[in-house]
Structure formats: structure tokens, C-alpha cells
Amino acid sequence: MNKHLYNSIFYTKNRLMKPQLIRDIVIAWKNQYLPAEELRDIRVKKLSKLLHHAYENCPFYREKFDKAGFHPDNFRELKDIEKIPLLSKSEIRDNLDTITASNLPTSRRDVVNTGGTTGIPMKLYRDEAAKDLMTAMYLRTTKMYGCSVGSKTAWIWGLKKENEYLDFRNHDFKSQHIKNTSWYNGFDMNDKSMREFAAFSFKFKPELMISYVSSLFEYAHFLKQNRIKFYPLTAIWLTAEPVEAIQRQLIEEVFQCPTYSQYGSSEILHIATECNAHKGLHIHADSRYVEILDAEGKSLGPDEPGYIVVTDLENFIMPFIRYKNDDISSFLMDECSCGSKFPKLNPVMGRVYNVFKLKSGKQIYGHMFSRKLFDLVDEIQCFQVHQTAHESITISIVPGIIEDRGKFISELTGYFTYYTGNEVEYTFRFVDDIPREKSGKLMYTKSDIK
Numbered sequence: 001m002n003k004h005l006y007n008s009i010f011y012t013k014n015r016l017m018k019p020q021l022i023r024d025i026v027i028a029w030k031n032q033y034l035p036a037e038e039l040r041d042i043r044v045k046k047l048s049k050l051l052h053h054a055y056e057n058c059p060f061y062r063e064k065f066d067k068a069g070f071h072p073d074n075f076r077e078l079k080d081i082e083k084i085p086l087l088s089k090s091e092i093r094d095n096l097d098t099i100t101a102s103n104l105p106t107s108r109r110d111v112v113n114t115g116g117t118t119g120i121p122m123k124l125y126r127d128e129a130a131k132d133l134m135t136a137m138y139l140r141t142t143k144m145y146g147c148s149v150g151s152k153t154a155w156i157w158g159l160k161k162e163n164e165y166l167d168f169r170n171h172d173f174k175s176q177h178i179k180n181t182s183w184y185n186g187f188d189m190n191d192k193s194m195r196e197f198a199a200f201s202f203k204f205k206p207e208l209m210i211s212y213v214s215s216l217f218e219y220a221h222f223l224k225q226n227r228i229k230f231y232p233l234t235a236i237w238l239t240a241e242p243v244e245a246i247q248r249q250l251i252e253e254v255f256q257c258p259t260y261s262q263y264g265s266s267e268i269l270h271i272a273t274e275c276n277a278h279k280g281l282h283i284h285a286d287s288r289y290v291e292i293l294d295a296e297g298k299s300l301g302p303d304e305p306g307y308i309v310v311t312d313l314e315n316f317i318m319p320f321i322r323y324k325n326d327d328i329s330s331f332l333m334d335e336c337s338c339g340s341k342f343p344k345l346n347p348v349m350g351r352v353y354n355v356f357k358l359k360s361g362k363q364i365y366g367h368m369f370s371r372k373l374f375d376l377v378d379e380i381q382c383f384q385v386h387q388t389a390h391e392s393i394t395i396s397i398v399p400g401i402i403e404d405r406g407k408f409i410s411e412l413t414g415y416f417t418y419y420t421g422n423e424v425e426y427t428f429r430f431v432d433d434i435p436r437e438k439s440g441k442l443m444y445t446k447s448d449i450k
């Protein structure tokens, strides 16, 4: 459907049927430009409301707050939240019933099953009533990228079996012509379908593409190698994984448009997003409260990397209060040239599971491996570094052009041994494909050692 027609139908219909959504969109856009004090007042008010609600309606939180000697009536300023203990994944899994608000109808429960990045199966509820706010956040983000309501959007995403009909090859009329979206199943990428999707892009003419980083990097690699053109996009929204500079460079070169990194998790979507200044990610501060903490739970200042802890200010059906989600970043103090006053995060660097623990007690940050391997753009198409035991690391490589495999292996072993010492034995495997996790992500580095 023509974008302008889509746009006018969207606004006309929702002004009548869902005026709240239109108000949310307008307010969401304005909020990012509010002076710091006004933004702080909004956050204090929202947090206070959430804490009272959780205390009164979620037995799990009442017990937790009481144990910690915290009462929501004593919440005055943002940092008072630090008196509440952190919320872990396993607590959510083990207390689903008591963490869910007892006073709200079950119709507000949007059920999400996620394994997250840890592979721990977890069920959670998102607040149906907050859906309009999520739409507003999505539109705030895409507007920043130069797109608008109705912009045609191509997704490269892992489609579940029941959703495979959405794949572009199945010509779903509603998705392509009414909703202006097309999907390319990231679980079914091969040479043939990669060529077909590029050809399809010239018919569909997307403005925005949303993709996992690793899938798009792989795709960009393929297009470049085979000199295949893709329809020129306005923007690419990269998500689910940290973006390496080399990945961004290749993707921008092949698709000829800027990329924007977006940070969220399956538990809490829309946490932070990169703006057109491309310097850090703005936190969606009117809806998410983010803290950065060290291993002891102490709050950290700018540029001090630590664990990301998020409070979702909008999910009342199942409050996430001080949720520690295992990702790592730091605050970035910056008067952003884009004009947004929302606080910023430095790029989310890595995840806790990426730390490789050795017998000697040494901890190796997984990024050490990926940074080196990402540099070998001609030799490696895809890789995974997998620690299977304290002293065993297997490196699987989908090879590009490697002239001398023996030399290649010995140089890499030498490089990694410099960091890990001799206590690790490296095994190299040259493979055709690297399986993705259940979530659809490709984990570049993973460790079985807890």
C-alpha cells in the first residue's frame, strides 16, 4: 500500500478508535526533548505508582520489599530504588504466580515464552494495556531513523513454524500489501533464498530493514561476494546482538544506508536506541529506568562498565523491578547533538555468559576472541568460540579464503594463548554452518562453565 495512504488511514482510524494511541505517539516524541527536571518528575511519578502497585498486588514483591525494610511510601527520589534487592531470571521462573498482579484481569496478559540467552526456559507476561506505548516507542525510534508510519519494512528474523507463512516466498497478501511488511526467515537462509530476497526487495521497495546483527552481516557478506544489489534502504535497525565496527562497516557498504543499533531484551523490549548522532544509545527514559551496577551491586558512574539493571515502568501485569539481565554497558555523559535529552549508554559490549573462566581463576572476556576473529573478514565467514571444559575451547569456523590452514590455526592459537596462557587447548573445526540458539541468535562466544 502506498505509504501516504497507509499513514492517513492509520491516523484517521486511530483518532476515532484509539485516541489514546495518538496521544501516546505525540507525548512519546515530546518526552525526549523535555528538560532534565521535568523528565525526572515523570520518572519519579511512574516509579512510585509501579512500586505501590507491586507492593499491594504482587505477593512476591510485598515479601521482597518487607524483607529489605523498604516501603513504597518512603520512595521519594530515583535513587531510593537502590534499597530494593535485584530481580533475577530464576526468581521470575520460580515465582510466576506471585509476581503477577492479582488485581488485573488475565486478558491483560500477553504470554511470552523465552529462553533468553541463557537457555533457561522462562514464561512471562507483558502488559497488553501497555501495547500502545510500545507502538509509540517503536514509532519514535523509526522516526528518528527517517521513516514514518507506513514505511515498508523488511524483517530478517527467525520465524517459528506457525509463522512461516509470513516469509516473503509465501506471498502473504495481508502482510505485504496491507501491513507493508515482509519477512525473510532467518532460520532458512541459504544461497538461493538470499538471492531471491534481494530480487524481491526491488519489487517490495522497503525503507527500513530490521535484523539480527549476525544474520545481516552474513547476508551482506554474501551479497558483496556475489555482486548482488539490494534495493536502497533508508535505515537499518540492528538488534539482539552487540554490533562490531567491522560488521557495521560491511553492512553499511553493501546496503548503502546508515545502521542503528537498538537494545532490548525478550523480557523488556525497547530499552535504548542509537540516534542519528551515532554516539551511544539513548535510554527510553520515560518508560525504562536503567542502572549500571558493579558485581557487588554498587551503582557506577559514567564510563564505568557494569551490569545493566532495568525497571520497566509500564508493565503492571508483571512488574519487572530492578531486573538484572546479564548484559554489560556503561553510562555515557554527553550533550547529544540530536537534541534528545534522554540519558545515554555506551554500546552494549557483551554478556555475562561471554566470560570464559579458566582453572587458574583467570577470566577471559569473550570479546577478546570475537574482536580478533572479526578482523579476519576474508578468511572467516562465520565463527563460534565454545568453551566446553575449563581447559578446552573449540573454535568452529565457516571458512572464507584461507590459503594455509595450518599457518592460520597456529597464528590464531598463538594470539589467543597470549591472553589465556598455556592452560587452554584449542581445537579448530572447519564447518559449513553454525547452528543458532533457540532464540535465533548466533552466539559468537559461549561457555558451558558456570
Ligand SMILES: [Zn+2]
Pocket (backbone or CB within 6 Å): 275, 276, 277, 282, 336, 337, 338, 339, 340
Ligand atoms: Zn542523540
